[in-house]
Amino acid sequence: MITRTTIGADFEGALTYGAGVRQGDSPKKQAELIGSSNLGDVSNPSGLAAEMQGVADERSQCKNPVWHTSLSWAKGEQLSTAQKLKAAERYCELLRSQLSEKLPDEERAAYNVWEQHQVAVYEHHDKDHDHIHIYLNRVPLGGGAALPTGHNYKFNLKAIKIISEELNLNPLPSQRQSFKDRRPPVQDTRQVVRAALVEAMADPQVQSIEQLQARLSAQGIEARLKRSKENKLVGVSFKQGEAAVTGQDVGIKAAQLSAHYEPAQRQAQDQVQQSAQVPAQLIDQVQRPVAADVARTQAREQMRQALAAVLATATGGDALSAGLAARNVSYRINQNEAGQNVSISFAQGGHIFEGTELSPAYSIAGLNAQIKANRQAQRPQPAAQLVPVVQQPKPTAPEQRPVAAQPPAPERKPEAPESTSAKAKRKVPRHKH
Numbered sequence: 396m397i398t399r400t401t402i403g404a405d406f407e408g409a410l411t412y413g414a415g416v417r418q419g420d421s422p423k424k425q426a427e428l429i430g431s432s433n434l435g436d437v438s439n440p441s442g443l444a445a446e447m448q449g450v451a452d453e454r455s456q457c458k459n460p461v462w463h464t465s466l467s468w469a470k471g472e473q474l475s476t477a478q479k480l481k482a483a484e485r486y487c488e489l490l491r492s493q494l495s496e497k498l499p500d501e502e503r504a505a506y507n508v509w510e511q512h513q514v515a516v517y518e519h520h521d522k523d524h525d526h527i528h529i530y531l532n533r534v535p536l537g538g539g540a541a542l543p544t545g546h547n548y549k550f551n552l553k554a555i556k557i558i559s560e561e562l563n564l565n566p567l568p569s570q571r572q573s574f575k576d577r578r579p580p581v582q583d584t585r586q587v588v589r590a591a592l593v594e595a596m597a598d599p600q601v602q603s604i605e606q607l608q609a610r611l612s613a614q615g616i617e618a619r620l621k622r623s624k625e626n627k628l629v630g631v632s633f634k635q636g637e638a639a640v641t642g643q644d645v646g647i648k649a650a651q652l653s654a655h656y657e658p659a660q661r662q663a664q665d666q667v668q669q670s671a672q673v674p675a676q677l678i679d680q681v682q683r684p685v686a687a688d689v690a691r692t693q694a695r696e697q698m699r700q701a702l703a704a705v706l707a708t709a710t711g712g713d714a715l716s717a718g719l720a721a722r723n724v725s726y727r728i729n730q731n732e733a734g735q736n737v738s739i740s741f742a743q744g745g746h747i748f749e750g751t752e753l754s755p756a757y758s759i760a761g762l763n764a765q766i767k768a769n770r771q772a773q774r775p776q777p778a779a780q781l782v783p784v785v786q787q788p789k790p791t792a793p794e795q796r797p798v799a800a801q802p803p804a805p806e807r808k809p810e811a812p813e814s815t816s817a818k819a820k821r822k823v824p825r826h827k828h
Contacts, residue, residue, distance in 0.1 A: 396468050396559050398551045401731045402544050403461040406444035406451075412733045413517035413528045414440040425520040429527065430480040432514040433536055447513050453538040460533045462542065463733060466555070467526035472564065474525055476518070482558050483516045483529050484509050489554045493543050508542065511535045528732070584638040586692050589645040591616055596655055604628070604656045621649070628653040694746040698724065699753050702741070706762065710770045715762070728759070
């Protein structure tokens, strides 16, 4: 059994797809509802979508309330409808492990998504293997915290292992047990370490494992050795930054390093093959795949540069397509079963890269955000309205002329008031006719 989970915001599109009645689907999918929880009219997928959206609106900050998981069984593996529904219910029960670790153990143990959330389970019959689709509302009934989505791929691996064992189903293929090798940081570290090892092993100046460690350390790579009680090298791993890889991951194990650098091993090989034929053969064993890794690393960098140049000015999908085509880069948008764009990949010169493998900026969300920012930056800004200011002439001050200095006037003593008798005796001059 394998599983896949997507998180979205459109209940209508998801549930009409699950019911096989989405517009544009031709021919209509053979689908049937085999189970539901906390829902009303199950015959109407649009009505179910409205019910779920109504509950999700009680927690408006949850922008992506749709949890969609598909469970698929191996071709030829026959399950009854009851078993498929049991697998869906058990999957929802196990989702309690996604809850915050800050919750009390009793509360986590009692939490059941099937009972506390809205769930619809559809079975499709359009492929040669059995598979079902589980649609659940991340927001519980009555509101509250939405179901976390972090690391849901790790949860899926654990959940389907438990469900497969409980239902006696075929085990998951070993190559699907872990996603660790597919993470871009681990891929990059593996390629860098392999290239550094091959270069060092071909350098005659590096004559010992200690010198190899010093050489790698100068390149930012830490080599960790594991030895037995007899001081025999039995394990090796490498770390660059936060990513770590083993010798097996990079294709050069402890035994190969020991044969190349340990004196006792080299003496034994020299007696048999008379020189450095074994090191040359060892290098040849790893050099061909490493050369391919180096070429891919260079192609990845070229791709990043091309995307950065195009995305710096692109304001829409047409401009992005034209810019990439001018640089001989093609791209493909991948959609989930609900028709939603979930990832994008780019190809150039025979190399194909996922957008997230190049940079988070080249994911679907990152490209949309940059194009939107470019569009806003190129949008003409309204000119500021300038109000003319009429400057009034300043009043002219009257001309100031210098005034000649005048001598101070003599002080006059106040006169005494004239008496009445004196006034009477004052003679008035007579006028002659």
